[in-house]
Amino acid sequence: MEGDFMDIFTAIKERRSVRSYKSTPVEKEKLDRIVEAARLAPSACNFQEWRFVLVTDTLKRQALMEAANNQSFVAEAPVVIACCAETDEHRMRCGELCYPIDISIAIDHMTLAAVALGLGTCWIGSFYPEKVRKILNIPESIKVVELLTLGYPADSPQSKNRKPLKEIVFYEEWK
Ligand SMILES: Cc1cc2nc3c(=O)[nH]c(=O)nc-3n(C[C@H](O)[C@H](O)[C@H](O)COP(=O)(O)O)c2cc1C
Numbered sequence: 001m002e003g004d005f006m007d008i009f010t011a012i013k014e015r016r017s018v019r020s021y022k023s024t025p026v027e028k029e030k031l032d033r034i035v036e037a038a039r040l041a042p043s044a045c046n047f048q049e050w051r052f053v054l055v056t057d058t059l060k061r062q063a064l065m066e067a068a069n070n071q072s073f074v075a076e077a078p079v080v081i082a083c084c085a086e087t088d089e090h091r092m093r094c095g096e097l098c099y100p101i102d103i104s105i106a107i108d109h110m111t112l113a114a115v116a117l118g119l120g121t122c123w124i125g126s127f128y129p130e131k132v133r134k135i136l137n138i139p140e141s142i143k144v145v146e147l148l149t150l151g152y153p154a155d156s157p158q159s160k161n162r163k164p165l166k167e168i169v170f171y172e173e174w175k
Contacts, residue, residue, distance in 0.1 A: 011115045016160070018120025019073045021151035025056070026079050030117045034150070037113035043102035044092055050103045053082040053136050060135055067131035068124050068147060077122075077149035082136055083107055085143040103145050110148060120153035 006014070035052060043049065055061060056079055064082075065075035074080060083106070085099040092098055111121045124147035132144045 005116045011112045015111050015115045016157055017122040018153045019122055020155040021073060021077045022154045024152045026151060034110050034113045037109040038106040041106040041109045044098035047098060049085045049087040049099045050106045051084040051086050055080045063135045067135060068127040074149055077151040079150040081148040081150060082132055082144060083146040083148055084138060085145055087143060100145060107146060107148055114150060119150060122149045
């Protein structure tokens with residue numbers, strides 16, 4: 001795939017949760033680039049515990065929608081990515097688990113790569129992991145951490161609702 005891509009700041013600005021999708025399939029070349037963006041993400045001790053199940057099958061996507069609390073756009077999106085972890089549940093010295101952080105970074109890489117390719121995504125945390133496990137034949141030992149919908153957006157951007165920097169950034173000390 002040749003051509004100029006948007007810069008990272010534009011991709012960050014334009015990324016948004018897309019909850020309505022065109023039925024247009026996502027080209028294999030674009031899917032490959034998106035999972036490559038996940039593969040290149042950093043991870044604690046470079047453990048790379050993330051695993052991804054790419055789903056395009058209509059019946060499976062319909063079942064995933066039901067597993068995702070009937071959020072209808074989950075079936076509408078031409079691709080759903082089940083973001084999983086094959087993990088020993090390592091913790092960093094700071095006490096936090098590695099895998100949810102690592103997989104989140106990889107997912108964020110995918111969401112930004114998707115924007116650069118003209119696609120939209122939505123993180124889905126509202127789902128029942130046991131149902132997803134059954135639908136996709138995911139072994140008991142694997143964590144099902146998040147779902148990600150992917151496809152060409154059929155809606156238009158809304159303005160972003162974010163706290164101002166002064167509420168979230170402190171300089172030199174907490175105040
Ligand atoms: C971990 C995580 C889980 C989320 N789960 C859902 C979900 O189940 N359904 C949904 O519609 N949006 C979900 N979202 C999207 C958020 O609601 C959205 O990112 C937030 O409202 C900010 O909007 P924006 O993504 O358009 O900037 C999730 C986002 C994250 C990061």
